[in-house]
Amino acid sequence: MAMVQPIRNVEDIENMKRVLKKNGQRDYMLFLTGINTGLRISDILKLTVADVRNKTHITITEKKTGKKKRLLLNAPFKAELDEYILDMADDEPLFKSQKGVNKPICGIRAWGILKEAAKQCGLEEIGTHTLRKTFGYHFYQQYKDVALLQEIFNHSSPSVTLRYIGINADIIDTAISKFSL
Numbered sequence: 001m002a003m004v005q006p007i008r009n010v011e012d013i014e015n016m017k018r019v020l021k022k023n024g025q026r027d028y029m030l031f032l033t034g035i036n037t038g039l040r041i042s043d044i045l046k047l048t049v050a051d052v053r054n055k056t057h058i059t060i061t062e063k064k065t066g067k068k069k070r071l072l073l074n075a076p077f078k079a080e081l082d083e084y085i086l087d088m089a090d091d092e093p094l095f096k097s098q099k100g101v102n103k104p105i106c107g108i109r110a111w112g113i114l115k116e117a118a119k120q121c122g123l124e125e126i127g128t129h130t131l132r133k134t135f136g137y138h139f140y141q142q143y144k145d146v147a148l149l150q151e152i153f154n155h156s157s158p159s160v161t162l163r164y165i166g167i168n169a170d171i172i173d174t175a176i177s178k179f180s181l
Contacts, residue, residue: 006130006166025084026096036135038139038153040064047104049088133164136152140161149165
């Protein structure tokens with residue numbers, strides 16, 4: 001499996017938003033959901049309209065861990081989400097597939113959506129995990145609170161969290177760039 005990276009540059013995030021919005025509101029909102037919640041794609045794709053309508057928090061049982069998770073929907077994201085679901089029924093998947101009746105898109109389709117948008121933006125090492133890693137990377141850059149991010153991600157240690165979001169790679173790159181014999 002290829003290693004994916006967070007999108008570190010805010011301008012690249014904005015470019016991805018523009019490209020995905022051109023593709024349609026669903027693809028754009030999929031990206032926004034991932035980078036604003038830090039949820040795994042498997043948990044994002046399970047969401048229904050009822051999970052977010054008139055809610056301040058998303059409450060789920062994580063597919064991977066089986067643990068309950070409650071996560072605040074930040075105000076700017078919530079406003080876009082409310083507009084997106086305005087004409088949708090409560091039992092609809094948040095990210096509905098065009099195939100099948102009332103089914104969400106699958107992980108492979110989500111991966112394809114992101115890969116195509118990344119290609120148009122000139123980005124590499126992008127996949128579905130990029131969304132979660134991007135959330136984590138920017139959360140860490142803003143707050144420098146690895147313990148809180150570790151808790152959000154349900155990781156076993158701070159070192160796992162830092163490696164996961166690419167901070168260790170950044171530190172190594174910086175050190176090597178200054179090293180010369």
